[in-house]
Amino acid sequence: MLFLGVDAGGSTCRARIQNAAGRVLGEGQAGPANARIGAARVAQAVMAACRAALAAAGLNESALAGMAAGMGVAGIERGGARQALRRALPAFRHLAVASDGEIAHWGAHGGADGGTVIVGTGSVALATVGGRQRRIGGYGFPVSDAGSGAAIGLAAMRAALEARDGLVAASALSEDVLARFGGDIAAVIAWLDAAGATEFAALAPLVVAHAEKGDRQADRILATAASDVGRLARALLDWGAPKVALVGGLAPALAPRLDAAIQDYLAPPQADPxxxxxVLARRGISTE
Structure with missing residues (x-):
């Protein structure tokens, strides 16, 4: 049997096909797939990523029916989202669905005890210790998702507008953010009216790039994000997690900024989401 893994996140959707021996046959990628955009659009992104993986593996779409599939979807905890997604993906006969945070956690520790803080478009902290499980955060932007790409992007936009109003000193970062809108405040407001977590998170790489160039405003934003991530990691350690893995697109930028007391307990992730x-796909087929 072949196995299909899908990581449907807020910024990208990735798919991987591998055989029973663990050899990767093909991978593919598509656009955002957070459950908040609706089951139909998530299904479109999932199928686009799967078709790319199938093409790389030299397989046609009919092969999906015979695969054991495991899918982690951002925001899948929303009421009815899991059932709606299953209905929107009739090509799959063997499908196990979890959150994107759960598959990142399982990949990071290979099923063993440990804690994981995921920092991508959103953020969430998960731990497994002696059969017990703990989850912290991940309730959605802007109320939750501390230290995430969306939170960093929001902080960058706020700093840019405060600099425009003369409340704080301008910096290369604030000027760069406003330059994306041609300096037109009406365009900024229109963007803000429609922007969600994915759109704000798209500003995070800009913050990281300016911090690497020594921009103090950008560095303060990342320091705040690292402090928030450190709080999540500390809560997992206090709960009993022996180690914590930091995963997600922002992990490389935030890990060096964590307190030394937290860094002592960091463990590199064993594998990706x-x-x-x-792992979810294999578990799902074993319980059928």
């Missing part, structure tokens, strides 16, 4: 999705 797609590996965790494959």
């Amino acid at each position: 797609l590996a965790g999705a494959i």
Whole structure:
């Protein structure tokens, strides 16, 4: 049997096909797939990523029916989202669905005890210790998702507008953010009216790039994000997690900024979220 893993996140959707021996046959990628955009659009992104993976593996779409699939979807905890997604994906006969945070956690520790803080478009902290599980955060932007790409992007936009109003000193970062809108405040307001977590998170790489160039405003934003992530990691350690893995697109930028007391307990992830999705697929087929 072949196994399919899907990581449907707020910024990208990735798919991987591998055989029973663990050899990767093909991978693919598509656009955002957070459950908040609706089951139909998530299904479109999932199928686009799967078709790319199928093409890389030299397989046609009919092969999906015979695969054991594991899928981690951002925001899948929303009421009815899991059932709606299953209905929107009739091509799959063997499908196990979890959150994107859960597959990242399983991939990071290979099923063993440990804690994981995921920092991508959103953020969430998960731990497994002696069969017990703990989850912290992940309730959605802007109320939750501390230290995430969306939170960093929001802070960058706020700083840019405060600099425009003369409340704080301008910096290369604030000027760069406003330059994206041609300096037109009406365009900024229109963007703010429609922007969600994905759109704000798209500003996070800009913050990281300016911080690397020594921009103090950008560095303060990342320091705040790292402090928030450190609080999540500390809560997992206090709960009993022996180690904590920091995963997600912002992990490389935030890990060096964590307190030394937290860094002492950091462990590199064993594998990526797609590996965790494959674990889910294997578990799902074993319970059918």
